[in-house]
Amino acid sequence: MPTAPPPAPAHPWRALAVALLNLSGLGLGYAVVRRWVLMAVCWVATGILLVVALPADPDGVPGTAVVLYLVFLALAAAHGASVGLRSRLALLPSALIAAVLGIVLLAVPATGVVLYDGARDEATEQMLLDRLDRADELVERSGKSDFASGEAGYRRALAAYGALREDHPDSRAARRVPDRLKTYYTTVGAPFAREDYCAAVQPLKYLRTVPSSMDKKALGSLTRWPDDRLATSLYECAAASLSGGEAGWTAQFGELLSAFPDSAQAGKVEPAVKGAVDKAVKSVGGDDPCAAVQHLDGLATQVRGLPGEEAGLADSLGKDADRASRSARSGAYACGVDQYKDGSFSEAVTTMNDFVKENPHHKNRARAQKIAIAAEVAQTVPAAGKRLPTTASGGSIAVTVKNDSPDEITVMYTGPVTGSFNLKACGNCTSYSLSSTLGLGFKPCSDSGKHYPQRTIRLPVGTTYFVHKSRSATGKSPASDTAKLSPGYVYTECAYTTSSFGY
Structure with missing residues (x-):
């Protein structure tokens, strides 16, 4: 008897059917020719691919794994075709049915690919949503500190929002960015809502730079959101500093007049300056006229430095500056009197001489000259300064x-x-000589010659x-x-x- 059944005659349709069945990745081609070990190898290879691919990752399956698996399927199909060419089929009645079944089963890997792509897209969406959440958390955390400390966090969050809109414009995360930007703006501009106008200036100036790095469509009306708030903050902060005699108001008024010359806030600058000049003029008659004069001098210089041309305030501001200068020159008399009464005779001499020089027609000029003389005498004889001289x-x-x-x-x-x-x-x-003046007979101005x-x-x-x-x-x-x-x-x-x- 022969050691094995004689091989079946060569049948191309049978070879094709086995090859197609093996392309499903389940080794079904080997199953119909009873090659169970090879079928198990196919299952193991497919299982390894599933372990590598699942769960779905935004980066997808590693390219090496995909290439190796496709090579394996090609080898399994080729080997299956070789085996099926002369092997009889089991489990299926004909090669045609097996071929049709192999074609139908190709839908299995195709469906798997479609499902995997969907899962990978969802994983990508979740990853992008996580990025959005982290950016939101960064904004919230930065909002709990002052702007200087939180600025770096705000910038990183803005960069994250911009990347979502630019790199993944069709993602769910990108579509949520416009709403997040509203929160972003209100968080950065929170000092304005608290009426902390000086603290609001820098964050609002920063928000005006956001449109240069962010999609205008995402910003919408937020593009102009900081403008009126910044104008108000600049005015209110400067007005408070001006009223309190603090420094820095000129830079803020200058920025307001340059950046928002047509705003209602810019129109309030000159009345605020005029009020400050009025207050300073009145203070000349107060307890410290010298400080008031010094303040008026500084105020005149500062007002002249304001850029009022674009806002149409140059003339009115110039008049305020001139009035401050005139009041300072006139107020020098009160300052000199105060210095004289305080015994600061050297300062009184300088002040009164300057007053006389700069005010040739002032009603107090004549007395100022007398006070300057008396103050110079009092520098040598302090008793001379006990009373204020008259005219x-x-x-x-x-x-x-x-x-x-x-x-x-x-x-x-x-x-x-x-x-x-x-x-x-x-x-x-x-x-x-000194010795000659000590003698009893010393008498100057007595030489008749x-x-x-x-x-x-x-x-x-x-x-x-x-x-x-x-x-x-x-x-x-x-x-x-x-x-x-x-x-x-x-x-x-x-x-x-x-x-x-x-x-």
Whole structure:
């Protein structure tokens, strides 16, 4: 007897049927020719592919696994065709039916591919939704701190929203971005809702930059959302700083006038400035007129620096600045008086001299000159500054002042009346040694051979303080004299210079 059944005659349809059945990946071609071990190998290969592919991942099945599996199916089909060519079929009545069944069963891997693609798409959607959720959490977390601390988080969240719209425009996550952006804007702009206008400026300025990096369609009306809020914040913050005498208001008003020149907020700038000038002018008559004058000077400079041209406010702001300057110049008188009363005689001299120079027609100019003289006298004789001088002049007592010094001098006096005058240098006079002035017979201005420059003034009864000051040389100390003038006497003041130890 033969060792094995004789092979069946070659049958191409049978080979095709076995090959088609093996392409399903289930090894059914081997099943109909009773090659059970090979069928099991097909099942194992398909199982390995399912383990690698499931659950569905947004990145899909690794390309190497797909290639290897397709190669395996091709080999199984080819080998199945070779085996089926001369092997009799079991389980199925004919090769034609087997071939038709093989074609029908090809729907199994095709359906699997379709289902897997759907699962992978859903996995991708979930991944994108997770990204959206993480961006939302980042916005929420950033909103719990100030803008400076949360800005980096806001920027990362915005980048995530933009990537969803740009890279996956048809995804569910991308379609939800416009609603998320509304929350984003309200979170970033929360300081404005709390009426914390100064803190709202920077976040609102940041929101104005968002349209440059985000899809305009996603933003919609949010594109203009920050504008009016920023204009309001700039105005309110600057107005509060201006009213409180704080710095920074000029930059904010300047930005408002430049960025939103036609806004209602820009139109409120000039009235706010005018009100600040009014307040500063009134404060000149207060407890600290010098500070008020200094504030007016600074205010005038700051107002002139505001860019009011585009908003049509240049002229009115210029008038406010001019009024502040005039008030500062005029207010210097009150400042000088306050300095004099406080005993700050050096500052009073400078202030009053500046006032006299800058206000040639002011009603207080004459008295300011007197106060400047009295303050200079009081620098040498503090007792002279105990009372504020008046504009009174003249008196019944003659006082002659002579100059017995080689220097041109200024004679200043204050008391019941205040004034000053200059005396030319004595041409043939010299300095006296200190030792000579200590002798009992020392008497300056007594040389009949010399012609002493002199001047006679008339003063009232009372104490008058004199100071003689060299006009032609530096490093020389002024001389002083306190004269108690009584009626019935004629007085003489003599100015002379002493020197000792080379001075």
